[in-house]
Amino acid sequence: MTFNQPAINGIFSPPPPTREAGLARLAAFIPQAGRAYAVGRNTDPGPGAPSAVSGLSPYLRHRLLRETEVISAVIARHGAGGAEKFIQEVFWRIYWKGWLELRPALWTSYRQRLAALREDAALMLRAEQAMRGETGIGCFDAWARELAQTGTLHNHTRMWFASIWCFTLKLPWLLGADFFFQHLLDADAASNLLSWRWVAGCQTPNKPYIARAANIAHYTNGRFAPYGVLNEAPEPVAEPNPPAMQTLPAIDDLPRGKLALLLHEDDLGAGGLALSGMNIVALGGLALAAARAFGPVSEQAAGWTRAALAGSLSQASRAYGLAAPVLAPDALAAWARDAGAEAVITPYAPVGWTADALRAAEAKLHGAGLRLHRLRRAFDARCWPLARRGFFDFKAHIPALLKEVP
Ligand SMILES: Cc1cc2nc3c(=O)[nH]c(=O)nc-3n(C[C@H](O)[C@H](O)[C@H](O)COP(=O)(O)OP(=O)(O)OC[C@H]3O[C@@H](n4cnc5c(N)ncnc54)[C@H](O)[C@@H]3O)c2cc1C
Incomplete structure (x- = not known):
């Protein structure tokens, strides 16, 4: 497999999987990490088109780049206030990691429930049709193919895709999360699992994320306009309560020898x-x-x-x-x-x-x-135990945490 800079004109090549390439991408992104990011981050201009987002997630997810060094770099250029929106997004990643770390049984039950769902042959036929991009919903089918081709989707598009999967196609979110795990270059247990739960309305109870045709038309610059096709008044997905929270497992003293x-x-x-x-x-x-x-x-x-x-x-x-x-x-x-x-x-x-x-x-x-x-890295040990409740509560700690970014 060869890796070049992403250029989707017919053929897509994933970004090179090295720390050096991640650092180069970070350097190129830093000038836009302030206002340009805050204003443009919700727009998905389509695969290969210049976009306001960083494209850093495969590097962050595999820790070829550390969250702390990305945060320090944008603060050095824009200040914490100037890059507030971008910094907050990086803290979403840290928050999701901490939230799942405090509730590991959710991961186990996800895997058990997913295995059981996959036994349902009729359901799998419908899910696989959606994964191949053969539902007849133009935007959804294009995104399913884009994900398989490129290994990524814009954040807003992931939200629309997951919402249509759950509420218009009425497929279980767990199968959708597995589809993302199969293809994403940044596939991450916490960010993927919990984002799917968030869209389905079971992470923040009774608040499903609703994909609306007008919003899609606006933020895809009119590339898609699925009016009259989507279920825009869904019921949230019923889910068992998340498992009880536990403390982070202790880390022993470093061994010698x-x-x-x-x-x-x-x-x-x-x-x-x-x-x-x-x-x-x-x-x-x-x-x-x-x-x-x-x-x-x-x-x-x-x-x-x-x-x-x-x-x-x-x-x-x-x-x-x-x-x-x-x-x-x-x-x-x-x-x-x-x-x-x-x-x-x-x-x-x-x-x-x-x-x-x-x-x-x-x-x-x-x-x-x-x-x-x-x-365990010191910044993880500091942040993760704070992910006890919702992101709003976690966000209040960000100013203090920024003072501790190494
Ligand atoms: C259904 C669904 C599934 C997702 N699955 C994953 C996944 O498997 N792995 C993953 O890394 N992200 C996932 N995300 C979050 C988000 O879509 C990606 O992190 C983002 O699109 C990465 O693009 P970027 O690097 O250009 O982000 P930017 O907008 O440039 O953000 C910078 C960094 O902040 C972090 N970040 C940004 N937005 C989010 C977010 N909403 N949640 C958590 N972290 C965020 C990422 O590390 C990202 O690289 C998912 C979102 C949804 C709605």
């Missing part, structure tokens, strides 16, 4: 993790490209993540002078033991498929006498 460092797709920037002085004797990467969805993961999305992991591994390999193999979860114990490691350290994986795989691998590591130690 010989350590094996494991990278994974949830945090590919080892920078900022305070690894200097540690005795790293083995390096490896966890390969999980297909684990994110129940349906088939697109080669484009899987390939992006694989290439991002490979790039980070080869940088770490040069820095530590060690080989850096890509490993399946059940190969971790032998890899660490054969290198003489006394423990495995890994960046903290928030709730999602990587955390699931690490938990499953942990028993085998313990069996080999190896502890798995997760390194």
Whole structure:
């Protein structure tokens, strides 16, 4: 697979999956992160057309760029007030991560319920027709194809798409979330799952997000105008209550001695993790490209993540002078033991498929006498426990949190 700057004129190439490309994109975006972003961010001018949004999400989601460095960079240019809207959007990501982190059982129940829905053959026929873009609703069908082709959709379009999926097509939001997991380059357990719940009206109870034809016509610059086609007076989707909130799992003291460092797709920037002085004797990467969805993961999305992991591994390999193999979860114990490691350290994986795989691998590591130690970033540990209620409540903490951005 080749990666170039995105230019959708017939053929789309995803953005290059490297930190350098993310930094270049950030530098190019910074001048527009103030008023231009606030004014233009809701407009989707169509694939390939210049847009007011940053396109940074695949980099942020895989932590090739850190939220804190993106926030610092826009503040340096615009001040916190001048870039308020953009900063707030980055904090939506942090908020969703924290909200799910405090309620991990929601992820487990989503996966169980999704597996059960997929047993319903008639339902799957309807859902797959929608995924192929064969519903007869012009905008929706175009967006389904755009997502499969490009691995992304504009935020406003994701909202319209999810709303039409739930309320006009009357399909379960869980199948729609799985469709997004199959294709998005920025597929993220918390942002995707909770945004679908938000649209369906079960995240903020009884407040479904309603896609309206007039709003679509306005913010697509008239490319679509689905008047008379959409259900604009829906009932919110009935859902079980979210699970009780829990506290963040504690992190043990750092192990000493010989350590094996494991990278994974949830945090590919080892920078900022305070690894200097540690005795790293083995390096490896966890390969999980297909684990994110129940349906088939697109080669484009899987390939992006694989290439991002490979790039980070080869940088770490040069820095530590060690080989850096890509490993399946059940190969971790032998890899660490054969290198003489006394423990495995890994960046903290928030709730999602990587955390699931690490938990499953942990028993085998313990069996080999190896502890798995997760390194949680200080800013995550500071922000996530604040995601107890709605975003409005969380937002009140942003001024104080900005003072702590490293
Ligand atoms: C149904 C649905 C599913 C979504 N699934 C995902 C997903 O899997 N992964 C994902 O990263 N985002 C998801 N989002 C949020 C949002 O659509 C994307 O983060 C955004 O479109 C990314 O484009 P950008 O980088 O140009 O954003 P910008 O507008 O430039 O924003 C900058 C950064 O802020 C964060 N951000 C912006 N808007 C949101 C938001 N509404 N929620 C959370 N973070 C936000 C992203 O990290 C983004 O890169 C979803 C939204 C909806 C409605």
